[in-house]
Amino acid sequence: MSQNMLSYRKSYYLYISLALILISYFIYRSQAGIEGSNGGTPQGYFLGTLATVLVVWLALLGIRKRSFQSRLGSVKAWVSAHVYLGSSLIVVASFHSAFQLGINIHSFAFLLLLLVIFSGFYGVFAYIRYPAKIVALSDGRSGEESLALLNSLKEEIVATYKDLDSELQMTVSSAIERTDIAGSILDMLLARDGSMMCRTVVGTRVDVVSNRAQQPLIDIVAQRIPRANRATEPELLLSLLNLLTRRQQLVENLRVNLQLKARMRVWLFIHTPISIALLVALTIHIVSVFFYW
Amino acid sequence: MIFLIRHRNTATGKVQDVKMSAPMIALGSDLDQHLYIPSPHIHGRHALIKMSSGKASVKGLGWNKILVNGQAVYRKVLQVNDEVKLGDQTIKVLAAPEGFDFACEMTLDPVQRTTTLAESWQREVKPRIWTPRRLAYFSAVTLFVIAFWLPYTAYLSGSSSMNEQPWIDLITAIGHTQNQSWRADSLWSPGPLLAAHRNAIGNDCSTCHTQAFEPVSDTACANCHSQSDQHFDHQFFADSALHSSLGESGLNSLLTPASTALNDMGNAISSMPRCESCHKEHNEPQSIIATTDILCTQCHEDSISGSDGVVTQIATAFNELEHPQFRYSFLTALKDIEPEVQSPELVAAWRRITQTDLSIAVENSHLKFSHEIHLQLDEPALDCSSCHILDVGNEHFVAINMQDHCAECHALEFNEREIPHGDPALAIRSIEEYFIALYLTPGRVNDTLPRRLPGRLVRRCEGSDYECAVQKAEQEIQLQFGTSGCVTCHQVNAVENSASEGEAGWSGLSQSWHVEPVRINSDWYSNARFDHAAHLTQAGQSQRELCRGCHEAESSSLSTDVLIPKNETCFGCHSDSSENDKIAVDCVNCHLHHTPRTSSAMLDYN
Numbered sequence: 019m020s021q022n023m024l025s026y027r028k029s030y031y032l033y034i035s036l037a038l039i040l041i042s043y044f045i046y047r048s049q050a051g052i053e054g055s056n057g058g059t060p061q062g063y064f065l066g067t068l069a070t071v072l073v074v075w076l077a078l079l080g081i082r083k084r085s086f087q088s089r090l091g092s093v094k095a096w097v098s099a100h101v102y103l104g105s106s107l108i109v110v111a112s113f114h115s116a117f118q119l120g121i122n123i124h125s126f127a128f129l130l131l132l133l134v135i136f137s138g139f140y141g142v143f144a145y146i147r148y149p150a151k152i153v154a155l156s157d158g159r160s161g162e163e164s165l166a167l168l169n170s171l172k173e174e175i176v177a178t179y180k181d182l183d184s185e186l187q188m189t190v191s192s193a194i195e196r197t198d199i200a201g202s203i204l205d206m207l208l209a210r211d212g213s214m215m216c217r218t219v220v221g222t223r224v225d226v227v228s229n230r231a232q233q234p235l236i237d238i239v240a241q242r243i244p245r246a247n248r249a250t251e252p253e254l255l256l257s258l259l260n261l262l263t264r265r266q267q268l269v270e271n272l273r274v275n276l277q278l279k280a281r282m283r284v285w286l287f288i289h290t291p292i293s294i295a296l297l298v299a300l301t302i303h304i305v306s307v308f309f310y311w
Numbered sequence: 312m313i314f315l316i317r318h319r320n321t322a323t324g325k326v327q328d329v330k331m332s333a334p335m336i337a338l339g340s341d342l343d344q345h346l347y348i349p350s351p352h353i354h355g356r357h358a359l360i361k362m363s364s365g366k367a368s369v370k371g372l373g374w375n376k377i378l379v380n381g382q383a384v385y386r387k388v389l390q391v392n393d394e395v396k397l398g399d400q401t402i403k404v405l406a407a408p409e410g411f412d413f414a415c416e417m418t419l420d421p422v423q424r425t426t427t428l429a430e431s432w433q434r435e436v437k438p439r440i441w442t443p444r445r446l447a448y449f450s451a452v453t454l455f456v457i458a459f460w461l462p463y464t465a466y467l468s469g470s471s472s473m474n475e476q477p478w479i480d481l482i483t484a485i486g487h488t489q490n491q492s493w494r495a496d497s498l499w500s501p502g503p504l505l506a507a508h509r510n511a512i513g514n515d516c517s518t519c520h521t522q523a524f525e526p527v528s529d530t531a532c533a534n535c536h537s538q539s540d541q542h543f544d545h546q547f548f549a550d551s552a553l554h555s556s557l558g559e560s561g562l563n564s565l566l567t568p569a570s571t572a573l574n575d576m577g578n579a580i581s582s583m584p585r586c587e588s589c590h591k592e593h594n595e596p597q598s599i600i601a602t603t604d605i606l607c608t609q610c611h612e613d614s615i616s617g618s619d620g621v622v623t624q625i626a627t628a629f630n631e632l633e634h635p636q637f638r639y640s641f642l643t644a645l646k647d648i649e650p651e652v653q654s655p656e657l658v659a660a661w662r663r664i665t666q667t668d669l670s671i672a673v674e675n676s677h678l679k680f681s682h683e684i685h686l687q688l689d690e691p692a693l694d695c696s697s698c699h700i701l702d703v704g705n706e707h708f709v710a711i712n713m714q715d716h717c718a719e720c721h722a723l724e725f726n727e728r729e730i731p732h733g734d735p736a737l738a739i740r741s742i743e744e745y746f747i748a749l750y751l752t753p754g755r756v757n758d759t760l761p762r763r764l765p766g767r768l769v770r771r772c773e774g775s776d777y778e779c780a781v782q783k784a785e786q787e788i789q790l791q792f793g794t795s796g797c798v799t800c801h802q803v804n805a806v807e808n809s810a811s812e813g814e815a816g817w818s819g820l821s822q823s824w825h826v827e828p829v830r831i832n833s834d835w836y837s838n839a840r841f842d843h844a845a846h847l848t849q850a851g852q853s854q855r856e857l858c859r860g861c862h863e864a865e866s867s868s869l870s871t872d873v874l875i876p877k878n879e880t881c882f883g884c885h886s887d888s889s890e891n892d893k894i895a896v897d898c899v900n901c902h903l904h905h906t907p908r909t910s911s912a913m914l915d916y917n
Contacts, residue, residue, distance in 0.1 A: 054594070054603065056591075056594055057501065058501070058591075058594075116595075118501075118502055118594075118595045120500070120501075120502060120503065121498075122497070122498050122499065122500050122501065123458045123462075123498045123499060124501055126458070161432055164432075165428065165429050165432055168428060184327065187327065188327055188329055191327070192329075195347065195349075196342040196347055197428065198342055198431070199428060199431045199432065200431040200432070200434045203436050203438065206434070206436065207436075212342055212343075213342065214342040214343050214347075216329060216331075222330045223313075223330060223331065223332045224329050224330055224331045225331065225332075225333075226342075226343050226344070226345060226347075272432060276431075276432070276434070279435070280435070280436045283435065283436045284436045286443060287436070287438075287441075287443050287446065290443045290446075290447060291443055291446035291447040291449075291450050292450065293447075294447035294448075294450065294451050295447070295450035295451055295454050297451075298450075298451045298454045298455055299454055299458065302454070302455070302458045302459045305459070306459075306462065306498075306499035307499075307501060308524055309466075309499065309520075309523050309524055310496070310499050310500075310516055310520040310523075311520070311524060311525060311526045311527070
């Protein structure tokens with residue numbers, strides 16, 4: 019069984035993190051001075067320093083990932099430690115704050131920290147769960163191979179419908195042309211299908227209508243089969259239906275594939291910028307505490 | 312509007328006509344457009360073709376320009392054979408056939424249409440504007456401005472020294488706008504300000520934080536608290552130097568009266584703690600008064616010899632093992648412990664002393680009194696509260712006095728005449744006056760002769776009326792002071808060699824008896840505090856039962872008995888923790904903070 023970031027070295031860094039949490043707990047509980055539990059006690063300062071060092075070290079993963087010549091441990095080890103030690107920060111930082119929150123930069127830094135960590139949790143989930151799903155969806159094909167298959171299906175469809183009536187030709191060709199697998203970023207994330215097609219609505223008048231999941235098109239073709247005029251038409255329609263159904267499945271797989279890839283990436287749009295914001299907030303937190311000592 | 316769109320496949324040359332009906336023709340890269348143009352350079356809704364007065368015209372949406380016959384325009388009336396170019400797509404205007412309002416021809420490039428899906432497949436979550444890097448820069452800069460720069464300007468606007476800098480005018484102008492209800496530097500506040508401070512100084516952090524990167528100075532505290540009572544024994548702690556563990560530098564302005572302390576600031580005692588060492592702000596739960604035991608026990612884990620010679624014993628917690636025995640605080644007549652004092656003022660003075668051995672503690676109030684007898688009476692039935700009325704503050708009781716607490720039952724009378732209480736000389740004169748008046752009143756002497764008893768002679772006074780009156784008064788005074796009156800409750804001594812003549816022609820009897828002044832101790836633990844009211848609330852018990860729980864008055868027959876409870880009584884219910892169903896108490900629940908031990912505090916003049 020291959021190791022992922024959680025099971026790396028038998029979850030070695032999980033135990034490091036648990037030990038860190040335990041030590042932090044005892045340090046937190048040892049606060050019995052006149053202030054009680056507080057970020058300003060010696061223990062509070064120690065926990066704050068520990069949390070700061072952890073935050074800075076966690077942020078360094080971005081540099082380590084790009085330093086291919088680095089000998090400071092493998093990237094796998096860094097990522098595993100990043101996940102576990104980053105998770106322990108929830109506890110360490112909470113103990114540092116002594117659960118005293120308010121509307122100020124200090125609590126805001128804590129909020130940013132939580133956002134970074136929880137967005138990271140989603141990242142861990144995505145990186146562990148989605149690759150296997152993507153492989154299962156692609157059915158052993160690469161993306162390019164899937165596209166090539168899609169293109170060959172299109173050619174087959176065109177070859178099939180050229181002997182059908184022009185109205186159906188127009189509908190099918192417009193549906194193929196207006197097939198969507200990735201619209202906006204939100205469409206990608208939600209696997210939202212904006213596919214459209216031109217369809218005769220009244221008489222000879224044509225309108226642009228939805229072709230979500232390609233099902234309306236398939237329905238039109240299917241409804242045409244009983245009304246076929248010529249002897250060869252049913253066979254052509256059945257053949258077309260078969261091709262459109264295969265295409266429907268392939269398009270859907272591509273769309274979900276793109277959705278999973280987008281989900282694997284989108285969390286970084288929160289994780290990375292907020293990590294930088296956190297570093298700034300953390301600096302302001304430290305400076306302001308000693309500025310107004 | 313009915314329009315015809317002719318699709319011409321450039322690869323096969325095949326033509327396909329599509330008839331549509333809509334108020335106008337929409338052109339763009341969105342899939343729902345009438346003329347779908349799959350190009351990254353074309354907006355989703357890029358342009359419109361609509362009919363007006365029988366003429367078709369094209370119009371770019373928003374800031375989009377359209378190339379018509381090679382000319383970039385926002386709007387243009389279309390003529391037959393005009394070519395409209397959108398991205399790589401060319402739309403040629405045709406003559407509208409019969410029944411159509413408008414007709415055009417689009418060329419379809421199959422290769423281009425095929426690459427559309429391939430482009431979609433390559434698409435990633437990659438915003439054009441808000442890339443992660445830009446988001447990071449934006450959030451960092453925004454945060455810096457809001458959470459650092461604005462608070463810093465607020466600090467500068469509040470700092471008088473900085474206001475003198477001309478370059479700071481612009482910044483202070485911004486800062487002043489924040490002066491009213493909210494200031495940006497409140498974002499730096501690590502916790503809520505105590506309500507009293509918030510009401511006094513509002514949001515002006517610089518009131519206390521006068522210097523950046525320096526702890527709040529004692530001077531800043533003293534600026535407002537110059538009139539605060541001193542609550543810290545300066546001399547004691549300066550000598551013991553034990554509080555060095557609390558702070559590193561600075562003289563606590565409240566060690567001495569603040570105004571003096573400010574003058575002495577230059578002579579700071581390095582071992583003294585600062586105000587902030589004990590009084591923590593911006594903390595939760597909000598409390599400027601530190602109540603935790605550690606503040607006391609970190610000094611009192613060793614016995615402490617104060618400058619006044621008093622040794623404070625080790626106290627690290629409130630339980631049988633870690634708290635020393637209570638020590639009574641007695642009022643004792645100064646002449647009883649220092650017989651050599653001569654000054655009339657000092658002879659009359661009482662001193663408060665500490666009794667360390669409670670087992671031998673006796674009270675010497677110069678009063679004779681039995682709680683036992685009084686509490687056994689049936690008529691009137693007396694209770695503790697018959698005499699002991701809780702005073703304001705719920706700690707002590709209203710002082711016992713003759714008039715309010717004794718006179719109702721113990722009237723000082725003879726021959727239906729009241730003897731004044733509290734001044735022995737006045738009482739003697741009152742008796743003497745009575746008999747002189749009686750004897751010198753014509754025709755009334757015989758009335759006062761005692762009735763002769765059978766077998767006994769009536770002894771008559773042989774002297775003058777005045778001498779007889781004095782003689783009679785002396786007998787009555789002897790009776791009142793030496794046998795059955797004052798001496799019942801007071802320590803009374805006959806004065807030997809008293810003057811034969813008193814003031815202003817009085818006989819001198821007024822100086823013949825001395826009644827020891829009475830001082831009942833009302834504050835047995837003068838450095839402690841106690842709330843009687845809080846301890847008199849137990850359900851199901853009468854008041855006498857509640858009092859008896861701590862004070863063994865019913866078995867006390869002597870006024871020398873000390874009925875004040877000792878450690879054990881308190882330990883029955885209280886401890887330093889709430890374990891074993893005990894009620895937890897902090898040091899400061901019972902102890903006053905160290906108060907200055909001045910001569911005036913130690914001597915309690917009569």
